Amino acid sequence: MEIFKYMETYDYEQLLFCQDKESGLKAIIAIHDTTIGPALGGTRMWTYDTEASAIEDALRLAKGMTYKNAAAGLNLGGGKTVIIGDPRKDKNEEMFRAFGRFIQGLNGRYITAEDVGTTVEDMDIIYQETDYVTGVSPAFGSSGNPSPVTAYGVYRGMKAAAKEAFGTDSLEGKVIAVQGVGNVAYNLCRHLHEEGAKLIVTDINKEAVQRVVEQFGAKAVDPSEIYSVDCDIYAPCALGATINDETIPHLKAKVIAGAANNQLKETRHGDLIHELGIVYAPDYVINAGGVINVADELIGYNRERALKKVEGIYDNIASVFEISKRDGIPTYLAADRLAEERIETLRRSRSQFLQNGQHILSRRQSR
Ligand SMILES: NC(=O)C1=CN([C@@H]2O[C@H](COP(=O)(O)OP(=O)(O)OC[C@H]3O[C@@H](n4cnc5c(N)ncnc54)[C@H](O)[C@@H]3O)[C@@H](O)[C@H]2O)C=CC1
Numbered sequence: 539m540e541i542f543k544y545m546e547t548y549d550y551e552q553l554l555f556c557q558d559k560e561s562g563l564k565a566i567i568a569i570h571d572t573t574i575g576p577a578l579g580g581t582r583m584w585t586y587d588t589e590a591s592a593i594e595d596a597l598r599l600a601k602g603m604t605y606k607n608a609a610a611g612l613n614l615g616g617g618k619t620v621i622i623g624d625p626r627k628d629k630n631e632e633m634f635r636a637f638g639r640f641i642q643g644l645n646g647r648y649i650t651a652e653d654v655g656t657t658v659e660d661m662d663i664i665y666q667e668t669d670y671v672t673g674v675s676p677a678f679g680s681s682g683n684p685s686p687v688t689a690y691g692v693y694r695g696m697k698a699a700a701k702e703a704f705g706t707d708s709l710e711g712k713v714i715a716v717q718g719v720g721n722v723a724y725n726l727c728r729h730l731h732e733e734g735a736k737l738i739v740t741d742i743n744k745e746a747v748q749r750v751v752e753q754f755g756a757k758a759v760d761p762s763e764i765y766s767v768d769c770d771i772y773a774p775c776a777l778g779a780t781i782n783d784e785t786i787p788h789l790k791a792k793v794i795a796g797a798a799n800n801q802l803k804e805t806r807h808g809d810l811i812h813e814l815g816i817v818y819a820p821d822y823v824i825n826a827g828g829v830i831n832v833a834d835e836l837i838g839y840n841r842e843r844a845l846k847k848v849e850g851i852y853d854n855i856a857s858v859f860e861i862s863k864r865d866g867i868p869t870y871l872a873a874d875r876l877a878e879e880r881i882e883t884l885r886r887s888r889s890q891f892l893q894n895g896q897h898i899l900s901r902r903q904s905r
């Protein structure tokens with residue numbers, strides 16, 4: 539991978555490699571764009587096969603955060619971290635403290651939160667070293683685990699997508715295939731079950747599957763089967779790139795609406811599903827609930843205010859469908875248009891993220 543060429547092509551600002559021998563920390567922080575605010579995005583801990591795939595994941599996820607934050611109307615730019623390692627075996631306190639010090643060194647250009655493989659407890663450790671972390675425990679006056687709120691936003695967005703495809707936003711009786719039933723999708727399944735949807739689920743973690751089978755009457759299938767099951771809605775809630783050349787021919791769903799980041803392997807897969815008449819709720823619009831929730835910490839966390847904003851994901855998804863129909867373009871492009879227009883407008887009016895000389899965090903209420 540030619541890193542500078544890649545960064546130039548997609549206009550990345552900064553890529554940082556953080557290493558701490560004592561704790562085993564190997565972290566990559568990617569900052570994509572800080573035009574409308576400091577870069578906010580979670581930290582993913584994962585066992586990458588190669589360093590190149592970890593770098594690529596950090597870069598792709600960071601760019602997604604720029605678009606997610608802009609489209610959600612947040613005054614934040616986009617960044618993301620990946621920590622190379624197995625979250626079940628390789629974590630230790632010193633690792634997250636060392637990581638916190640690296641974040642502190644960026645002096646507010648990057649603010650972190652949870653993602654796959656990291657937890658509220660990890661954020662609490664980072665918080666010992668830096669203020670530039672969100673998704674910290676409610677005991678510190680913070681918003682806690684973002685996953686249930688992300689799930690609520692996905693549920694709202696899925697209803698908007700159902701309205702577009704089926705003419706009603708009721709999910710009662712709809713068959714929904716959920717891929718990955720971890721932190722976000724467990725909570726999503728709860729909302730869907732409460733509304734009377736029928737769930738088909740899969741996960742590589744058998745315990746996670748068992749939980750939703752027992753609690754929500756879901757039917758379990760093998761991970762390889764999830765793409766071809768008979769269903770109304772496919773909800774990708776594991777890792778990215780599951781909408782690709784291999785899976786698209788098998789899909790029977792009329793709607794794709796799920797929590798995973800970077801669902802399209804390549805943008806041309808967004809064109810392909812559009813041509814097939816599948817209603818796609820763009821990933822970074824529908825899964826913005828978590829970041830909307832943690833971003834509220836930056837102005838003194840108010841759960842009611844945050845949830846009200848998350849409810850608005852229904853309207854955001856509906857607006858994307860409107861732009862798509864108006865301009866005759868696939869929904870992923872309509873979402874990009876929404877985000878890019880906001881960034882460009884703000885780029886013209888200010889060139890850096892400091893507001894009146896103050897960092898956004900300076901408005902955080904004293905604890
Ligand atoms: N946690 C949050 O608030 C947010 C999460 N997301 C995205 O949503 C997705 C899910 O996030 P979380 O629920 O937090 O992660 P998680 O790690 O709790 O859940 C992911 C689940 O997917 C399963 N999985 C992994 N590969 C799989 C495969 N090939 N087939 C089936 N299952 C597989 C895992 O075993 C795990 O149970 C991720 O892509 C994440 O980046 C996006 C926005 C916010």
Ligand SMILES: CC(C)CC(=O)C(=O)O
Nearest residue numbers: 579580651652684828829
């Ligand atoms: C988990 C969120 C709080 C932030 C993030 O990284 C995301 O939305 O993907």
